[in-house]
Amino acid sequence: MALHHVAIRFAYDGRRFDSYARHLGDHTVEDWLIKALRTQGYVEDSFRTGSRTDAGVSALENVCKATIERKTLRGLVPSLQKEVPEGLWITGAAEVMAHWNPRHAHTRSYRYAAVPHGEDLARMQAACQEFIGRHLMTAFAKMEEGRNPERTVRAFTVEAADGLWLFRTTSDGYLWNQVRRMVGAVQAVGRGEAEVADIKESLKTGERHKAFHLARASGLLLERIEHEGLAWDQYAGRLGAHRVPQVLQEADVGLMLARHLHELAPWPEKLNADDAD
Numbered sequence: 001m002a003l004h005h006v007a008i009r010f011a012y013d014g015r016r017f018d019s020y021a022r023h024l025g026d027h028t029v030e031d032w033l034i035k036a037l038r039t040q041g042y043v044e045d046s047f048r049t050g051s052r053t054d055a056g057v058s059a060l061e062n063v064c065k066a067t068i069e070r071k072t073l074r075g076l077v078p079s080l081q082k083e084v085p086e087g088l089w090i091t092g093a094a095e096v097m098a099h100w101n102p103r104h105a106h107t108r109s110y111r112y113a114a115v116p117h118g119e120d121l122a123r124m125q126a127a128c129q130e131f132i133g134r135h136l137m138t139a140f141a142k143m144e145e146g147r148n149p150e151r152t153v154r155a156f157t158v159e160a161a162d163g164l165w166l167f168r169t170t171s172d173g174y175l176w177n178q179v180r181r182m183v184g185a186v187q188a189v190g191r192g193e194a195e196v197a198d199i200k201e202s203l204k205t206g207e208r209h210k211a212f213h214l215a216r217a218s219g220l221l222l223e224r225i226e227h228e229g230l231a232w233d234q235y236a237g238r239l240g241a242h243r244v245p246q247v248l249q250e251a252d253v254g255l256m257l258a259r260h261l262h263e264l265a266p267w268p269e270k271l272n273a274d275d276a277d
Contacts, residue, residue, distance in 0.1 A: 001041065001069045006076070007102060008033070008066065009092035009232055014058040015218070016087030021052055029088060033064060036083035036090075040076060041069035050102035050225050056217035061091070061224045063102045092232035102227070105172070107154065109224040110179045112167040112215065119190025121160060127189040128156040128167075130199045131182055138206035140182055141175035149206070151175060158186060168223075183215040 012029050014020070022030035034047055043066070050063035070076070073093055080090040134152040143149060155170040167183050185202070188194040193211040202209055 001071055003043070003067060003069055004073055005065065005067050005096050005098050005100065006073060007094045007096045007100065007227070007230055008037075008064050008080070008090060009094075010062055010064070011060050011089045011091055012058060012062070013087040014053065014056050016085070017055075019055040020057070030064075032084050032088055034066075036080045037066050037068060039083050040079055043067040043069060048102055050105060050227075051108055051222055053220075053222055054217055057220045057222065059222035062222055063105070063225050063227065065096065065100060065102045067098075094230040094232050096230070102225075104227075106226045106228050107170050107172055107224070108174060108222070108226075109168065109170045110174070111221045111223045112169075112179065112183045113161075113219045113221075114165045114167070114183065114187065114215065116163070116165055117187070117191065119165065119187055120192070121158070121165075121190070123192075123196070124158045124165070124186045124190035126196050127186040127199055128158055130196060130203065131156045131169075135203045136206055137175055137178055137203075139202035139208040139212070140178055140185065142177040144176060147175060149175070151178065153182075156182065177214060180215040180217065180220060181212065185209070185212040187215065188212055 010029075010033065012020075014029075017029050017032075018027045020029045022028050022034065030047070030049060034042065037047070046065075046067035048065040050065075051059075053059060053062070068076075073095060076093050077090050084090065131153045132155070134150055136149050137151045138149045141149070151171055151173060153169060153171050155168065157169075158165055158167045160166070165187075167186070169179060169182065185194070185199055188209070188211040189196055189199065194209050198209045198211075201207075202212065
């Protein structure tokens with residue numbers, strides 16, 4: 001047997017799990033990944049995650065790292081897939097150096113699909129532009145002790161698509177709640193509850209405008225987490241061409257649920273300020 005440091009690429013439907021992080025329950029994405037890895041020679045306490053998402057948030061592509069004792073990495077992907085429940089898909093594996101850290105991604109890209117509520121597209125597009133560049137994101141995140149509040153947003157757009165508002169954003173990293181709070185602020189501007197200047201002021205001062213809410217978790221999808229130099233197809237085996245179900249690829253996760261919830265609840269809804277991204 002040989003010791004391998006391996007990056008695992010995976011996708012998941014966040015609605016099917018209690019949460020992503022393992023300390024929040026037994027039926028979490030991390031719990032199932034570790035359970036599967038234990039069948040393949042997992043070295044305890046070696047698991048590291050690439051991007052933590054909140055309960056209800058899904059991912060088309062996320063990455064973790066673990067150390068396993070195994071003769072070879074061939075067949076690892078299908079072997080792991082057999083051990084995880086419906087709604088979690090192992091899509092690739094790549095051998096990495098011992099010091100490699102999945103948190104140090106080159107870029108992360110999120111997609112958010114929202115049911116329209118009378119927003120003006122041009123106003124929202126102007127609001128999105130205010131987030132481009134490096135900013136103090138205190139007003140648009142739930143801050144954790146010791147975290148740098150500055151983040152660089154490389155792209156943030158919104159367009160109309162199939163009767164929905166489709167937001168996309170790319171950055172080298174996000175704070176807790178950041179994407180959903182950015183979306184919520186842009187929606188508020190689109191409905192005339194705030195102005196573009198209010199976003200600029202919040203970015204400058206770190207004070208959140210009263211109309212800026214936390215957007216629903218169900219519309220958020222981690223589309224891509226990019227690391228340079230990983231050969232994902234090398235150990236994919238028979239699942240090298242494995243495709244995540246179309247419902248996830250089209251970012252429709254949770255949208256039907258969101259529509260039904262809107263029919264049952266008034267808008268805007270009262271949101272828990274402690275909800276996570």
